Amino acid sequence: MDGARPRPVDAVAVLVAAGLTVASGFAAPVLVILLAAAVPLLWMRRAPLTVAWIGAGTAVMLPVLAVLAPSVVPSLAGVPVWPPASGFAVYGAMAFAADRHRGPLQWMPVVTLALAVLLLAEWPGTGPVVLRTETVIALAALYGKYVAAGRRLRAALAERTERVERERLAGEMHDVVTHRVSRMVLRAGSLARESGDERTRAAAEELRATGCAALDELRHMVALLRRGTGEGFDLGLPLPDLRPLVTEFACAGVPVELVVTGTPTPTSGAVGRTAYRVVQEALTNVSEHAPGADARVLIHYLPGAVQVTVSNTATPAVVRPAADPGTGLLELRQWVELAGGTLDAGKDENGGFRVEATLPTSS
Known part of the structure; x- marks a missing residue:
């Protein structure tokens, strides 16, 4: 791992610890031990707990020397921190051991050192150095935790950014390819229904079936790409957020009410895009052919299905006839059937118009 390699700042930590050790004026035996304890700071990223235990062992050295060899016990009167490498060792344990060792194992060398x-x-004249050292240990532990948390946050953000970019690319690929293949499938279906030649109808039906199979495989592949795994099929999410679309038509002068009932359940990407297309096409028809009418979009979740209903009230305004009446609804019906649903459209009892699509969900 690149993050575990020694860096120039680690060498600086070794030099600072060594400088504090030499400046404290320890006797030769103690000086050698402390300098030897400062060198492992170079590896506090690769082996943070080992370095922390070396620092704790150095701190335990003084009470042990007081019992075994009182004559070589150094004076701590002019020592800023004991041991000099303690702050760096504690920082390494908190900052770099969190990803591999959490909980008591991470804190044991730090607690032992403290x-x-x-x-x-209890020794005369050691009160100030003990207070300074404990303060340094506490600050180093807090800063190490802060650095570890920041590193985990950056890693999570990078992973999320990568996942969002992957999903964006998958969505763009799906939208472009699916749109073109779907139009080919629709045209092939129309040719199969309208052609009077049996061989032409058979070829068109085969083309339509092949296109449908290609669309299913494409949706499956895109779902796997979005999940980033090789298992299963992504069930997707509930329908896309229709509020921006409703707001867009409301700003264009079409009073629209959006109502969602039932418990939202996951749908495939094809069903979500088809539902969005139904609402968009139906509201476009209201805007063009029923000016002044109020529209209502009802999303009703049922067990195993979702109903998308767009209705509008009657209007006394003169309706502008479409250039080719019924063509938009016919194509919309084909899109709904391609997604495995059904479409019902017509006038209601109040003189308005209603478009209702029933689409399958994952339930």
């Missing part, structure tokens, strides 16, 4: 330093409080 307790070993606290034992020195």
Whole structure:
């Protein structure tokens, strides 16, 4: 791992710890031990707990020397921090061991170091150095935790950005290819119904079936790409957010009410896009052919299906006839059937018009 390699700042930590050690004026045996304890700081990223235990062992050294060899026990009167490498060791344990060792295992060398330093409080004249050292240990632990949390947050954000970009590319690929293949399938279906030649109808039906199979495989592949795994099929999410679309038509002068009932259930990407297309096409028809009418979009979730209903009230305004009446609804019906649903459209009892699509969900 690149993050586990020594960096120039780690060498700076070694030099600072060594400088504090030499400036403290320790006797030769103690000086050698402390300098040897400062060198492992170079590897505090690769082996943070080992470095922390070395720092804790160095802190325990003084009480042990006081028992075994009182004559070589150094004076701590002019020492800023004991041991000099303690702050860096604690920082390494908190910042770099969190990803591999969490909980008590991570805190054990830090607690051992703090307790070993606290034992020195009983010695005359060691109160200031003990207080400074405990403060440094606490600050180093907090800063190490802060660095670890920031690193995890950046990693999570990078992963999320990668996933969002992957889903965006998958969606764009799906939209472009699916649109073109779907139109080919629709044209082939129309040719199969309208042609009077049996061979032409058979060829058109085969083309339509092949196109449908290609669309299913494309949706499956895109779903796997969005999940980033090789297992299963992505059930997707509930229908796309229709509020921006409704707001767009409302700003264009079509009073629209959006109502959602039932418990939202996951739908495939094809069903979501088809539902969006139904609402968009139906509201466009209201805007063009029923000026002044109020529209209502009802999304009703049922077990195993979702109903998308767009209705409008009657209007006394003169309706502008379409250039080719019924063509838009015919194509919309084909899109709905391609997604596995049904479409019902016509006038209601109040003189308005209603478009209702029933589409399958994952339930």
